[in-house]
Amino acid sequence: MLKIALLGAGRIGQVHARSIAVHPDSHLAAVADVVADAARKLAAAYGAEARSVDDILADPAIDAVLIATSTDTHADLMERATIAGKAVLCEKPVDLSLERAQACQASVNRTGRTVMIGFNRRFDPNFAALKSALDAGEIGKAELLTITSFDPAPPPLSYIKVSGGLYRDMMIHDFDTACWLMGGAPTRIFATGASLVDPQIGAAGDVDTAVATLFWEDGRIAVIKNSRRAGYGYDQRIELLGSGGLLSAQNVLENTVERISEAGTHAAKPVYFFLERYQRAYEAEWSAFVDAVKAGSRAPVTLADGVLALACAEAAGHSANSGEAAAITPDLSSMFKISPWN
Amino acid sequence: MLKIALLGAGRIGQVHARSIAVHPDSHLAAVADVVADAARKLAAAYGAEARSVDDILADPAIDAVLIATSTDTHADLMERATIAGKAVLCEKPVDLSLERAQACQASVNRTGRTVMIGFNRRFDPNFAALKSALDAGEIGKAELLTITSFDPAPPPLSYIKVSGGLYRDMMIHDFDTACWLMGGAPTRIFATGASLVDPQIGAAGDVDTAVATLFWEDGRIAVIKNSRRAGYGYDQRIELLGSGGLLSAQNVLENTVERISEAGTHAAKPVYFFLERYQRAYEAEWSAFVDAVKAGSRAPVTLADGVLALACAEAAGHSANSGEAAAITPDLSSMFKISPWN
Amino acid sequence: MLKIALLGAGRIGQVHARSIAVHPDSHLAAVADVVADAARKLAAAYGAEARSVDDILADPAIDAVLIATSTDTHADLMERATIAGKAVLCEKPVDLSLERAQACQASVNRTGRTVMIGFNRRFDPNFAALKSALDAGEIGKAELLTITSFDPAPPPLSYIKVSGGLYRDMMIHDFDTACWLMGGAPTRIFATGASLVDPQIGAAGDVDTAVATLFWEDGRIAVIKNSRRAGYGYDQRIELLGSGGLLSAQNVLENTVERISEAGTHAAKPVYFFLERYQRAYEAEWSAFVDAVKAGSRAPVTLADGVLALACAEAAGHSANSGEAAAITPDLSSMFKISPWN
Amino acid sequence: MLKIALLGAGRIGQVHARSIAVHPDSHLAAVADVVADAARKLAAAYGAEARSVDDILADPAIDAVLIATSTDTHADLMERATIAGKAVLCEKPVDLSLERAQACQASVNRTGRTVMIGFNRRFDPNFAALKSALDAGEIGKAELLTITSFDPAPPPLSYIKVSGGLYRDMMIHDFDTACWLMGGAPTRIFATGASLVDPQIGAAGDVDTAVATLFWEDGRIAVIKNSRRAGYGYDQRIELLGSGGLLSAQNVLENTVERISEAGTHAAKPVYFFLERYQRAYEAEWSAFVDAVKAGSRAPVTLADGVLALACAEAAGHSANSGEAAAITPDLSSMFKISPWN
Structure with missing residues (x-):
């Protein structure tokens, strides 16, 4: 059972929370959001904890994070999370700047962690x-x-x-x-x-x-x-x-x-x-991510994609x-x- | 080129006249109708002659008749036409009486002529x-x-x-x-x-x-x-x-x-x-009749049908x-x- | 929040268990089955208790029962459950005998309880x-x-x-x-x-x-x-x-x-x-039942149906x-x- | 009844010949083709005459010409036919050279004749x-x-x-x-x-x-x-x-x-x-051309188009x-x- 932290409790974060919760092999353990109330409310609905991003990344019990925050934070959070040893599913786009995105890709690659980008339509x-x-x-x-x-x-x-x-x-x-x-x-x-x-x-x-x-x-x-x-x-x-x-x-x-x-x-x-x-695509996407993390294999949609x-x-x-x-x-x-x- | 007489110049007769005229192997030679004007008008449109039924059946140059008259005349006309040696395509139904239809079938069978019933939907x-x-x-x-x-x-x-x-x-x-x-x-x-x-x-x-x-x-x-x-x-x-x-x-x-x-x-x-x-069904129906008459074979829709x-x-x-x-x-x-x- | 007992833990019972569990206004509290292991296993999956039918019907905390047992038990269970004051959703058919079904209808009508028959296709x-x-x-x-x-x-x-x-x-x-x-x-x-x-x-x-x-x-x-x-x-x-x-x-x-x-x-x-x-029909069916029970209104599919x-x-x-x-x-x-x- | 000459007896010419022949208001009077045999054969099939282009354009009895010759002759033939007072339906394209096509357009415009280009898909x-x-x-x-x-x-x-x-x-x-x-x-x-x-x-x-x-x-x-x-x-x-x-x-x-x-x-x-x-498009196209010629109105698809x-x-x-x-x-x-x- 993978312990998952969700970063971002907005509309798309709520969609992902449900997928995480209903999947038999993943458990929504923590939720973070810049709006503390939003994090608390979503966490409560699934029996998870509202925690800070720092706290989550520092917690070795968290296996993976799902990044559903605003676009300008994606690259930073992917870098920090992978350095912290987490697997990552990050919403699209990687960043608005191609240069920044490519720098993030280089950084993430060095960690060897499983990182998947949320192009849900493939699913x-x-x-x-x-x-x-x-x-x-x-x-x-x-x-x-x-x-x-x-x-x-x-x-x-x-x-x-x-x-x-x-x-x-x-x-x-x-x-x-x-x-x-x-x-x-x-x-x-x-x-x-x-x-x-x-x-x-x-x-x-x-x-x-x-x-x-x-x-x-x-x-x-x-x-x-x-x-x-x-x-x-x-x-x-x-x-x-x-x-x-x-x-x-x-x-x-x-x-x-x-x-x-x-x-x-x-x-x-x-x-x-x-x-x-x-x-159904969001559910299948999450399922594919869980499978990749459990198998330690490459995500079906990579950061390079x-x-x-x-x-x-x-x-x-x-x-x-x-x-x-x-x-x-x-x-x-x-x-x-x-x-x-x- | 088969010489065809059309018996009946009403709505369905007009449909058949066109099929007869456009088919490369049939020629509309004569039209009969109880309403003389209707026969004349339809005949004129295709360069055919308006003639009486008696006249048509007595003419050895007519190879086949298409019966599109009122239902109560179908059986009589089929019997007379086949006895006169013509091939026949007759509109449905054979008759309103099953008994009469079966008597007609027996009579027609004795002539050995090709008789087809106009169930157009098969085509x-x-x-x-x-x-x-x-x-x-x-x-x-x-x-x-x-x-x-x-x-x-x-x-x-x-x-x-x-x-x-x-x-x-x-x-x-x-x-x-x-x-x-x-x-x-x-x-x-x-x-x-x-x-x-x-x-x-x-x-x-x-x-x-x-x-x-x-x-x-x-x-x-x-x-x-x-x-x-x-x-x-x-x-x-x-x-x-x-x-x-x-x-x-x-x-x-x-x-x-x-x-x-x-x-x-x-x-x-x-x-x-x-x-x-x-x-297109009416055209294909006519074409199938012409093929059967030319081949001397059984019609694809028989009187028994x-x-x-x-x-x-x-x-x-x-x-x-x-x-x-x-x-x-x-x-x-x-x-x-x-x-x-x- | 309605407390629900599920009678019957077979294939269709499992489908209903899921609908009961995911509905925000119903809670799967108990499961009964003649095969004790089947009841236990299904109950465990949803945090419910495996109990006997007698026990369930005697428990005033149970608001409604869903009958998904074999057909020959439907009429008896509907009668007993309504007499015990429960609302009932019962799988089709009511019984194999029209006479028995009509007797059940009379009995159930006297209790005035909400009873719905599971004709899922309407939903x-x-x-x-x-x-x-x-x-x-x-x-x-x-x-x-x-x-x-x-x-x-x-x-x-x-x-x-x-x-x-x-x-x-x-x-x-x-x-x-x-x-x-x-x-x-x-x-x-x-x-x-x-x-x-x-x-x-x-x-x-x-x-x-x-x-x-x-x-x-x-x-x-x-x-x-x-x-x-x-x-x-x-x-x-x-x-x-x-x-x-x-x-x-x-x-x-x-x-x-x-x-x-x-x-x-x-x-x-x-x-x-x-x-x-x-x-989706099963989910909507359950939702309609919950609505009727909460409103105390007639079920959208009645026992008379x-x-x-x-x-x-x-x-x-x-x-x-x-x-x-x-x-x-x-x-x-x-x-x-x-x-x-x- | 418009008297029509068909220039070009190839595949597309044959399609047009049929449309001309079956239309109640047009009559195929003449056919021209650089291959004399092709013209003769197509003309025979519709009771028309095989004639030269010069002959056709000089004949005041011909009301309109349908140009279905090779592309490189389109512009010349349109110019000559309109100067000769004929209405024209010409197959696409006008010419392979935009310059030549625009010169043709200017020339044709001066004649004031009805000219239509055969963009059949509009029909x-x-x-x-x-x-x-x-x-x-x-x-x-x-x-x-x-x-x-x-x-x-x-x-x-x-x-x-x-x-x-x-x-x-x-x-x-x-x-x-x-x-x-x-x-x-x-x-x-x-x-x-x-x-x-x-x-x-x-x-x-x-x-x-x-x-x-x-x-x-x-x-x-x-x-x-x-x-x-x-x-x-x-x-x-x-x-x-x-x-x-x-x-x-x-x-x-x-x-x-x-x-x-x-x-x-x-x-x-x-x-x-x-x-x-x-x-059906070719038939409707021809019908629209006949209507325009009879009404002396602008063609529904112009040379400018x-x-x-x-x-x-x-x-x-x-x-x-x-x-x-x-x-x-x-x-x-x-x-x-x-x-x-x-």
């Missing part, structure tokens, strides 16, 4: 089934990937302003999905976006609608489409053309009821809320700002450099 | 594909069949009154489909209906909503559901459970457009009109009237007797 | 959404209902032999669904079945494939189709034609992945196991045995009499 | 229904368009070599669709492609897999995805996110049959051949070659200039 049963089908050779070699990822409604403007922008905050999930499915880092990204949904998002220097095209050395292509507002729900689809056919993962609908009338056929819409869509997704986001931002494609080049130590392409 | 590409899949063993042995057959709206009351009733007029298609898919005659039928759509239909002694259950000797079962009014279109589906899976043929929709909004997912409804749904469907309709009527199941028993000469079961 | 989110749409008038007046209910594979023969037969054991769910959707008791049932799946089931005097047609006084019709073996999964669908359109609830598939290749389009199959399909479903099953059995329709007639005290129709 | 019932829904405001303002357009298999290499390349030959349809749905010319295009399907296509200097992103002045975005080889059929889909929802037009499948078995759910694949998918699609193709080619975005700038006389963006 969605639909996306996971698509990946399995691809790996089983069901469509031959992957050629052209399309990821559709629309939120039902934009987050508050206050969140947008500290989010690091759409590419780092929202599309980062899709960058990870693209690299996971296509295998390895793209060499070139062209991205562009606009503020079509809410002019205040544009005024804040961000976009709410964006398309990125990723290119791999061998000619394979991925297209990512993001919108902050689909209105009808959480629209999360993947479509992959291969040499032997097309794989797709469609949306999850609210129910299976259909009504046919003179007005046409009516069916349910996609589930609205990401927690409803991805509840988190750094790669961030490199893609940084390249996309460069491209969107310059209007031209950006190149992603790994150096000798596998660190990524972003530069204009051409 | 619908979807139903034909389902039959092919079944014959290919894709679901093993058939066990439980469901046929859904709803019209968009009831026909005029005047038609209802001379139609022979729902079982002989509407469900007869489904009886043929059931026997075609399950193979051979059922031994028992339980049917019941109600007038839920239009009380005037009930007042005219007919039903507008009905369910029949057919049983084969070896335990296999078919359920047929009919309604004179689906409202949303022409609802024509087949579903067949076999020992190795489930085959179904779904509706044909007006188009493939979907709209997802806060109100849900909206898609098109089934096509409304039977001519739109079954246009038409008699069997009528026997089912008669049994269903008996059952609905008595409230009890009716038995269908073939005698030594393959004629069917309908009697109470039990 | 399936898809079926519940269909019912809501019907109640909201989305298709006008219900006319023709079809329920498809196929198990993936037959239960062990030993279970079949004590099950009371397909109509009482399996189709009873569908009888309840039909009465729930159509409102009130049908007046006539015609049923028939065959042993197509496994001859041993036939040898044991039961059927494995069956169709029942239910008729209401006002002409409305319901068709129920059952098979003990669909092979591909748990096939649970409802389709309802109304005066203004068609409502349907389709199957729940394993995932949303599709693959298009030269071999056609491939998608997932329906979920295989009833616990996977109906997990359980008796009605059993009356339908008994009528279906009569019909299948006799080959003729059976009538369901309520007497002055709302007890049902089954007799030949006609 | 596909599914795409037309999507456009109607958009125009009816069903999803509010268009924001993000995705066009998927995959051929089942690449054309012969000999065709590829003279085709003008994927952007001018294949994607030009999608450029037209994008401009039709979004309204007006994009200001910027980023395109890239690869030879993933057949290295010989790459060796011939073309690509077989490509993605283009189009940007409009106001921030709206369109993504076009092309592959020369989907394998499973003709994959033609449109998806459009608007401020109020998502519209999509899905593929047309071979039939509506589904099979559910232990291996999953199997359905038909998209129709394979473009003539099968677009037969053809020029715009070609400008997009040229911009896409520039972008793919340079690796950078290309700008499309209209000059004072509405001629388009392609230049590097930035």
Whole structure:
């Protein structure tokens, strides 16, 4: 039974608390949050203790920490926790700065601890089934990937302003999905976006609608489409053309009821809320982390994966700002450099 | 090139005229109708002659006749045409009386001519594909069949009154489909209906909503559901459970457009009109008839098939009237007797 | 917080134990089972006590009991528990004998306690959404209902032999669904079945494939189709034609992945196991029971509903045995009499 | 009744011949082809005359010509035919050179004749229904368009070599669709492609897999995805996110049959051949042309539309070659200039 400390008792922390608690091999022992009350309340609900981060990291009985704090603390906490000998599951993104993220990666690597980044979508049963089908050779070699990822409604403007922008905050999930499915880092990204949904998002220097095209050395292509507002729900689809056919993962609908009338056929819409869509994904993610920690093996989503997704986001931002494609080049130590392409 | 005479220039006659005209191996040479003007007009549209039935049957240049006249003339015309040496494609039903239909069958058999009954649904590409899949063993042995057959709206009351009733007029298609898919005659039928759509239909002694259950000797079962009014279109589906899976043929929709909004997912409804749904079926039916005539082979839908469907309709009527199941028993000469079961 | 005792620690008891435990307003306090070890083990997993039934019923601290024991004990336990002042959620069926079930109903009614029968399908989110749409008038007046209910594979023969037969054991769910959707008791049932799946089931005097047609006084019709073996999964669908359109609830598939290749389009199959399909239904069922007990209101599925479903099953059995329709007639005290129709 | 001359008796000419012949208001009077035999054979099949182009253009009895010759003759023939007073329906593309196409446009405009370019997809019932829904405001303002357009298999290499390349030959349809749905010319295009399907296509200097992103002045975005080889059929889909929802037009499948078995759910694949998918579109296209000629009104797809699609193709080619975005700038006389963006 792994003893787990949860750092961060906000919305996503609460989701993780439940996964930790219901898993037969993990026990939620401690909760920390900068808002003491939030930590106390969440801890109480699961029979855990509210403790400080220092206290938790110093406690040899704690096997692993789940970092669900604000993004600017991720890298520091990963470094401290791994130095303290803990396994870590850290929410995405690693950091808003690629440089900082890569420094963190170097530091963490030296500890040899199991560190996993919370790209929950890989654990969605639909996306996971698509990946399995691809790996089983069901469509031959992957050629052209399309990821559709629309939120039902934009987050508050206050969140947008500290989010690091759409590419780092929202599309980062899709960058990870693209690299996971296509295998390895793209060499070139062209991205562009606009503020079509809410002019205040544009005024804040961000976009709410964006398309990125990723290119791999061998000619394979991925297209990512993001919108902050689909209105009808959480629209999360993947479509992959291969040499032997097309794989797709469609949306999850609210129910299976259909009504046919003179007005046409009516069916349910996609589930609205990401927690409803991805509840099973969060549980499977936690389960995969527990398995990796128990086995002492590499996490199924590594810190290197988190750094790669961030490199893609940084390249996309460069491209969107310059209007031209950006190149992603790994150096000798596998660190990524972003530069204009051409 | 087969020279064809069309008997009957009404709505369904016009559909057939087009199929005859566009087929590369058949030529519409003559049209007859009790309404002389209708015959003239239809003949003119295809460069054919308006002629009397007597004249047509006496003309050795006419290879085949397509009978699309009123039901009460079908048996007589089939007998006369086959005696005159013509091949025949006759619209369903053979007759409203099982006795008369069986006498016609005996008479026609003596001529040895190719006679085909117009159960067009067998030639619908979807139903034909389902039959092919079944014959290919894709679901093993058939066990439980469901046929859904709803019209968009009831026909005029005047038609209802001379139609022979729902079982002989509407469900007869489904009886043929059931026997075609399950193979051979059922031994028992339980049917019941109600007038839920239009009380005037009930007042005219007919039903507008009905369910029949057919049983084969070896335990296999078919359920047929009919309604004179689906409202949303022409609802024509087949579903067949076999020992190795489930085959179904779904509706044909007006188009493939979907709209997802806060109100849900909206898609098109089934096509409304039977001519739109079954246009390709009518063309394929005609083509199959031409092939049989040219090859001198048995028609893909025989007069015996038409008699069997009528026997089912008669049994269903008996059952609905008595409230009890009716038995269908073939005698030594393959004629069917309908009697109470039990 | 309601204190709950669970009677029966078998497979379905374990499902309920989980629902009781995770509900914020109920606490699993005690477990009883004729197999003492089973009770102890399940109790331990939830921090409950293993106790005898006598002990539980005598304990005033127990607010409600959930009866998940073998069918032959249901009526006795409901009577004893309600006399002891407990609220009861009892698994279906009430009993295998309609007479005994009706006696139980009379006895329980005298206590005035909240008693709910576990027809879990009413709480399936898809079926519940269909019912809501019907109640909201989305298709006008219900006319023709079809329920498809196929198990993936037959239960062990030993279970079949004590099950009371397909109509009482399996189709009873569908009888309840039909009465729930159509409102009130049908007046006539015609049923028939065959042993197509496994001859041993036939040898044991039961059927494995069956169709029942239910008729209401006002002409409305319901068709129920059952098979003990669909092979591909748990096939649970409802389709309802109304005066203004068609409502349907389709199957729940394993995932949303599709693959298009030269071999056609491939998608997932329906979920295989009833616990996977109906997990959310069991949770919602329990929640509805807790709400009714807390409010002191009538349960959403009453003992009378359980008796009605059993009356339908008994009528279906009569019909299948006799080959003729059976009538369901309520007497002055709302007890049902089954007799030949006609 | 319009008298029509068909220039070009190849595959697409034969498709048009049929549409002309079956339309009640047009008559195929003459056929011309550089291969005299081909013209004679096609003319014979429809009771038309095989004549030379000169002869046809000089004949005042010919009301309109349909140009289905090789691309390099389109512009000349349009100019000559309009000067000769004929209405024209010309197959796409206008020309492989944007300069030549714009000169043709200027010349044709001076004649004032009705000229229509054969972008048949606008007349596909599914795409037309999507456009109607958009125009009816069903999803509010268009924001993000995705066009998927995959051929089942690449054309012969000999065709590829003279085709003008994927952007001018294949994607030009999608450029037209994008401009039709979004309204007006994009200001910027980023395109890239690869030879993933057949290295010989790459060796011939073309690509077989490509993605283009189009940007409009106001921030709206369109993504076009092309592959020369989907394998499973003709994959033609449109998806459009608007401020109020998502519209999509899905593929047309071979039939509506589904099979559910232990291996999953199997359905038909998209129709394979473009003539099968677009037969109704070709008929509707011709009908729209006849209507415009009879009314003396502007064609529903103008020569300006053809020029715009070609400008997009040229911009896409520039972008793919340079690796950078290309700008499309209209000059004072509405001629388009392609230049590097930035």
